[in-house]
Amino acid sequence: MDRYPGLERRHDAASRSLLSRRGRVVVTPMPHAGSTPLLALLARGEGLADPAPDDWPSALRWSEAEPTVRSEAAESAEWVRLTTTRHPAARLWAAWQTVVLLGHDAAEVRFGEAAWFPRDVATVADLLAAYRSFVAALDSDLLFADPAWAPQTLLVESMPSFTHVVDHDRLEEAITLLAERLGVDAADLPADEALLLPHHPAVLDAAGAAVVNRIYGPDLTDFGHEPLAEEDGELPQEWQDRAAALLPAIAQLSEANAHRERTQRRAVEAEARAELERHRVAQLREQLDERWDSRHEHRAALVALTARLDGTEEELADARRELIDRTKGTWTPDRARQRAKNLARRVRNRVTTGKEARADG
Known part of the structure; x- marks a missing residue:
């Protein structure tokens, strides 16, 4: 984490990794690199019903495991330590489309004031301009603002060496390996994220490709991915036609997600205010009880003194x-x-x- 001081500690691999002592396997999920079916398979193997990211039992969390268990998992040849990887350009496109363009994870709240945040995306040219503006902005602390697009080398930096690093294009290999270790069936798993618009190298121009090659240089080197050609390419007409047809639906989805996030945020804020009011009422009740008890004590003292x-x-x-x-x-x-x-x-x-x-x- 010292190489990337801007990234929050909660994004660290140690806080996201899970382990199964029964299957002797450690899984470090990589955002937008096929983690959805792997986590579903791990939950199935542990008899869990698709837990949310924050709902995994402490017994399965790497960060909360006993030191002896972590030591064994990190050093023993009987354990599998698994993660996935994806070409930085394809992963970045998936992250931008899902989080920013479609407005997941409170993107409007977090980034809505930024100059690069997409607003009126009415044409394919608007779409490409919005993405390229975002990529140019990544050459800053924005690169570390979200694990969705943070460098993959960063996201696994704190973990022991992996026995298996599987490329996203060969995700079935990781699924098969994990199913065998856990002794469960891999049928009917939730699919990996399905993008409305598939990645194509030409979504970036030469300047954008140069930015990706530079900021994700360690990912390209450590995981064996090829650098992008730093040239202006042309998108296939079929891709452009699909994008043009989907833009109205994308706008509707983005607004629906933003509305849901705003509603959830208002609900959380309302609950926080209600909790504060409950606390104040409890304090007032305690004060009234104390005054009432004190009043009765003084009344009793008056009666006792009068009697004497x-x-x-x-x-x-x-x-x-x-x-x-x-x-x-x-x-x-x-x-x-x-x-x-x-x-x-x-x-x-x-x-x-x-x-x-x-x-x-």
Whole structure:
């Protein structure tokens, strides 16, 4: 991670990798490189019902495994350590189309103010211009803003050496290997992401190809991918016709996804506000309970003091002082003195009435 200080720690491979002790296999998912069927297969092998990324049990998380288990998995020849890879240009196109163009993962919220963010994509020329603007912007910290397009060498940097690195074009090999290790059937797995528009090298011009070759240089070298030809190519007419036909649907999908993200964000914010209000109500209830208990304590003290008085001035003065002492820290001194005076007045009236009654008797 030190090579890429801008990327958040949660994108690190250690936080995304999963392991199965039963199958003796470690799987490091690579975003937009065939991880969907692999994760589904791992869930099937562990008897799970397609968990969300944050719902995998801690027992299967590499980052939460016991050190002895991680050490064995990293060093033992009996363990398989598996990941996939994809040509950076094809993976980048898939990531941009899915996350940015179609508005998944709150893209509008995160990047909507950026100059490169696609807005009015009405023609094929608009589509290509939007993508090329995004690629040019990647020659900055934007490269590390999302694991969807972050360098693959970065995303696996913290993991032990892999026994199997399978190219996306040979994804079936990875599926077969994992199914054998887990002892489960690989039939009816969810398909890898299906792009509305397939990748073609000519979606980039010469300048864009040069950017990709430069920023993804380690990916090209470490995983054996060929650099892009840094030249302006021409898209097949069939590809352009398909793109033109799909643009209205793409606009509708993008708006629907953005609306869903906005709705979910408002729901989360509303829940946060509700939780804050619940906390405030609980605090107020505690304060009221404390005041109510204190009030009853003082009332009981008044009754006890009244019962002890026989009407002498000295005892009345003692009662007033005791009442003031009891109420320190709860009442102000003025309020305490006033309550003491009221008490003395009531007691004095009561004593006087009693003396008069005895005299008449």
